[in-house]
Amino acid sequence: VRVRDYRLGQIQRMPHVEIYLESEMNAEQIREFGADKVALATGALWRNDGVGRSIRFPVPGCKALTPDDIMDGKRPAAAGSAVTIYDDDHYYMASVIAELLASEGYRVTLATQGMCVASWTEYTLEQRHIEKRLLDAGVHILTRHELAEVGSGELWLTNTLTGEVSSYEGSVVSVTARLPRDELFEVLKGKIPVRRIGDCFGPSIIAAAVYEGHRYAREFDTDIDPDAVPFNRTRHKLQH
Structure with missing residues (x-):
């Protein structure tokens, strides 16, 4: 804003x-x-089928809510119910949604394939602050887990280290990839x-x-060569 x-x-x-x-x-x-x-x-709009960085094909049964839906006022279910936010974006969005839903009374789990939540924010020095805020808000964090399947009021996550599949109650918010x-x-x-x-x-x-x-x-009034590189190259010739 x-x-x-x-x-x-x-x-x-x-x-x-x-x-x-x-x-x-x-x-x-x-x-x-x-x-x-x-x-x-x-x-662009967020995908609702689970496809993201680590998942290349739609997750079976996944027609999840997305950040676009949450910002439009839609909610997973009644406050107090369980909701899992699956993060395959690894930036700030999933943690923001998790914190919002936790503040509204939902029992929130944030699951990610990464080794930590919001892993990309390590480059902006925000990761530890984000994770602390989530823990303070009561958000349960699951790392190294990948969304496997979504059912009616239930979902399955795969541990990417052991391959073990576990079921969890509740609905899903998918924070994965966006489409133009x-x-x-x-x-x-x-x-x-x-x-x-x-x-x-x-x-x-x-x-x-x-x-x-x-x-x-x-570039408005210029002709751009799509094959040209936008920088000068300097070549050094070495002689023996």
């Missing part, structure tokens, strides 16, 4: 930029707008000059989305 609001405030100061907030458009409306070039930054929202691009490509940027092109972190938008603006 802080990133979004800051950039919105900066853009609103520019007299040559028109902003239309909360104005979702379809392909026909985009064509009617008559823009010379179109950039689609329509984002590129339906508009598929309709518009070949009809108008259109380019995907940000998560619409390849889901990543917020910083990458900011970079993509900035890069699009810098």
